[in-house]
Amino acid sequence: xxxxxxxxxxxxxxxxxxxxxxxxxxxxxxxxxxxxxxxxxxxxxxxxxxxxxxxxxxxxxxxxxxxxxxxxxxxxxxxxxxxxxxxxxxxxxxxxxxxxxxxxxxxxxxxxxxxxxxxxxxxxxxxxxxxxxxxxxxxxxxxxxxxxxxxxxxxxxxxxxxxxxxxxxxxxxxxxxxxxxxxxxxxxxxxxxxxxxxxxxxxxxxxxxxxxxxxxxxxxxxxxxxxxxxxxxxxxxxxxxxxxxxxxxxxxxxxxxxxxxxxxxxxxxxxxxxxxxxxxxxxxxxxxxxxxxxxxxxxxxxxxxxxxxxxxxxxxx
Numbered sequence: 001x002x003x004x005x006x007x008x009x010x011x012x013x014x015x016x017x018x019x020x021x022x023x024x025x026x027x028x029x030x031x032x033x034x035x036x037x038x039x040x041x042x043x044x045x046x047x048x049x050x051x052x053x054x055x056x057x058x059x060x061x062x063x064x065x066x067x068x069x070x071x072x073x074x075x076x077x078x079x080x081x082x083x084x085x086x087x088x089x090x091x092x093x094x095x096x097x098x099x100x101x102x103x104x105x106x107x108x109x110x111x112x113x114x115x116x117x118x119x120x121x122x123x124x125x126x127x128x129x130x131x132x133x134x135x136x137x138x139x140x141x142x143x144x145x146x147x148x149x150x151x152x153x154x155x156x157x158x159x160x161x162x163x164x165x166x167x168x169x170x171x172x173x174x175x176x177x178x179x180x181x182x183x184x185x186x187x188x189x190x191x192x193x194x195x196x197x198x199x200x201x202x203x204x205x206x207x208x209x210x211x212x213x214x215x216x217x218x219x220x221x222x223x224x225x226x227x228x229x230x231x232x233x234x235x236x237x238x239x240x241x242x243x244x245x246x247x248x249x250x251x252x253x254x255x256x257x258x259x260x261x262x263x264x265x266x267x268x269x270x271x272x273x274x275x276x277x278x279x280x281x282x283x284x285x286x287x288x289x290x291x292x293x294x295x296x297x298x299x300x301x302x303x304x305x306x307x308x309x310x311x312x313x314x315x316x317x
Contacts, residue, residue: 003266005136005265007056007135008059008137008138009045009051010139010147011045011138014040014114015038017099018038019033019035020034020102021102022103024108039289039290040073040291041251042062043140043142043165044060044061045062045291046255046290047165047255048082049258049294050284050294051259051261051262053295054262054296056262057265058082058083059084060077060086061087061127061130062086064087064089064115066092070115085130088126090115093112094114096111098111105247105248109250117143131158135161136162136163136264137155137163140166141166141170145170148176149176156179163181163184164176165184174214179215182217183211184256187224190204191207193211201238217232218232219232220260227240227241228278230270242279242307244285248293249285250288250289251284251289251290251294252285255283255295258280259277259300275308279304280300283303
């Protein structure tokens with residue numbers, strides 16, 4: 001590894017309340033869940049945690065409440081080597097997320113913003129130095145949009161490469177898109193951002209082209225079990241995912257973004273970073289939880305080598 005650029009993650013920090021279910025209740029109906037657990041989440045914290053576990057030089061910038069969970073969230077991130085000086089206390093309640101996981105491993109998530117919703121652009125000014133250190137800045141949309149826009153502008157002014165995971169999907173102002181280097185929607189977010197629901201790979205490419213025309217240097221569409229599609233100045237390229245037995249997709253997109261950032265911070269090409277990210281995300285869905293499912297670096301490298309060399313056959317579901 002010739003160098004390792006710093007990664008700054010600006011975003012949300014949540015406590016996850018995870019319920020596994022067989023059948024969702026209809027209005028007025030009561031059903032039994034299968035299992036209840038508590039974990040650590042928030043798209044920002046998930047990405048910071050996974051990037052740290054994968055060997056990145058990571059600093060987290062976010063807000064937690066004065067409750068017990070806020071301090072715990074910082075300890076968990078620090079345990080993985082993530083710098084947490086940019087995580088400050090704001091208000092009484094940390095962010096909370098109710099995560100419903102079905103037997104198909106798909107998830108439905110309901111979020112209470114808590115301190116994340118109070119993380120204003122003015123608050124971000126307190127941590128401007130972390131955005132000025134260069135490298136890569138990784139953003140999502142679970143904090144106020146004004147804060148995301150300011151973080152992107154400050155990162156670009158500090159010569160950092162800016163990655164935006166547009167989740168949850170909302171309308172993005174042109175001023176933000178024009179300072180984004182890499183945009184990473186999943187297929188649902190791609191449809192929401194472009195107003196078109198792609199029904200084929202050709203239509204996914206067309207929608208990605210529509211977004212890239214608004215400013216981002218590259219658009220990477222996360223496609224779950226189908227891997228991802230990269231669209232940049234070199235045209236569209238697809239990267240297949242190894243087939244795995246998925247048990248919980250919670251946090252898979254966050255793991256993808258974290259792995260992408262780590263690989264780019266080590267001077268990998270966008271194509272190689274996509275390969276690394278697809279394998280990391282594939283591993284994450286084979287275990288439960290958001291942060292708990294993040295793979296170790298050695299696991300990703302071993303599976304990537306096996307897939308790349310073709311030394312083993314990867315079973316397709």
